Amino acid sequence: MKTILLFGAGKSATVLIDYLLEETKTNKWKFIIADANKEQIVSKTNHSPFAEAIEMDITDDDKREAVIQRAHVVISMMPPALHYLIAKDCVELRKHLLTASYIDNKIKSLSDEIRHRKLLFLCEMGLDPGIDHMSAMKLIDGIKNEGGAITSFKSHCGGLVAPESDDNPWHYKISWNPRNVVLAGKSGANYKEHNATLHKSYEGLFTHCEEVVVDGLPPLVYYPNRDSLSYIPIYKLQSVQTFIRTTLRHPVFCIGWDAIVQADLTNDMDVINTSGLTFSAWSAAILPFVNDSNKTLLAYLGLFEDEPVPTTAKTSADILQYLLELKLPMKSEDKDMVVMLHEIIYELKGKLYDVKSSLVVEGEDGIRTAMAKTVGLPLGITAKLLLNGDIKLTGLHIPIIKEIYDPVLHELSNMGICFTEKRS
Structure with a gap:
């Protein structure tokens, strides 16, 4: 069963979780959410049978590696300083990784291995950057x-x-x-x-x-x-x-x-x-x-x-x-x-x-905010496109490539997140 793993269930993850719950239900996928606060996860998934809530300390190497091993695509909504822990495991275990954070030098140091193992690591995939x-x-x-x-x-x-x-x-x-x-x-x-x-x-x-x-x-x-x-x-x-x-x-x-x-x-x-x-x-x-x-x-x-x-x-x-x-x-x-x-x-x-x-x-209210929509939805859409085989790109990237931006912007537009253009 194709599986998406999300690290982090904080403010910016609310709309992303809503989106992935719907997609995993439609596509009969598995959705795992790992966070230090299990109650926070459950409050956002409402005991959905398509989501598995895991309470864990992200710095626990054994638990982190074990849950990453179960995934096909990993999304990290953790603070930027913690992405590298997840990224190292994703390279070693051959898992795709998506984040909304800026590419840093630690992630860049993995670039050759990411390309060699034919993985997609897509960073800066939120609002700004994204x-x-x-x-x-x-x-x-x-x-x-x-x-x-x-x-x-x-x-x-x-x-x-x-x-x-x-x-x-x-x-x-x-x-x-x-x-x-x-x-x-x-x-x-x-x-x-x-x-x-x-x-x-x-x-x-x-x-x-x-x-x-x-x-x-x-x-x-x-x-x-x-x-x-x-x-x-x-x-x-x-x-x-x-x-x-x-x-x-x-x-x-x-x-x-x-x-x-x-x-x-x-x-x-x-x-x-x-x-x-x-x-x-x-x-x-x-x-x-x-x-x-x-x-x-x-x-x-x-x-x-x-x-x-x-x-x-x-x-x-x-x-x-x-x-x-x-x-x-x-x-x-x-x-x-x-x-x-x-x-x-x-x-x-x-x-x-x-x-x-x-x-x-x-935003709709103080929970399903505009910030949560625009940060989370690009990540969720990309995860879906990856699992469906609509994105075949590999390597370390940010979303400046037509293969990424065209389908993601198209779906965002269908969800009401669209641009108004004026030329003079």
Whole structure:
């Protein structure tokens, strides 16, 4: 019996589990879910006879290897640092592996063995990275096939709150890993603009964010992501003058977050003494950066309250994460929203063309979120295509290949996750 194994049953896995339960029922496959919390698995599978829940410690080598041995395709929704444990076993036991995380050097070190054993290891197969790669490459390949030469490429994506659930001054709620929200942008950003290679430091990342417009939404702003430059050869756009990948936020978010960064309140390295420490004392370094444009935001987070910080906190990042989860939670009835926009300028027969391709997805509630849909469904669809023999690709890849992006984007579109394109 063909078997899919999923490691991790957290927030982002909910819609993926729903999808795979339906597919395993239809195709008479087996679906195994392994997580440290068995109750969490059962709550999401509702005792389905097509799913097997296994409680396990991912670092237990024997148990991990035993369950991987039973699978044909393995999906890892674990934290990125744990993918390598699974990847090593998948290579040794000859199992395909799918993840939504960036390819790191440890996974790259397995590349020769993956290819030699005719396995498919597909990484960056979620939302961003994932749907962004697929939709961008479909546009890029289409323009090149017409004979067009791309001069500018901008790709924006953000996990936001849906308008009907937007009820706080930050216009933001936590719809994914709160630690990642705290630490977003720490390494700064590298990108290309008007043929110049640029670097933006963490301290300058949220200052003067540029505006962008998506139809039907109020103006948003963006800040550049990590290392955009490494994707220029991957997208085969070496001659492009501008290339940037970014994160979308509402303008006020960047105004407030800029002050937090300047005050070093996202610091996750320096251990602090929390004994007798209040939020106002902890955040005192932000006072020089408080002004009329951000004071309401900062006060809303509770930075100036004389209440004690949590005793379990070890760093400023811990304290800030506590406040974000307390003040900006996604309630059970709330809906989140994913927004993606590609902006491409290309030249064809001496004329410049402008393409804007946008995606807006709303969640159903605080559990079946837009983030869970867009991160999980590409993985589930790919697992199905693999088991059905519709994808025969082998090696270590990200989803920039037509054999992957065409069928996955087609099924996503049938499920309402589709792009609106405008050319001028």
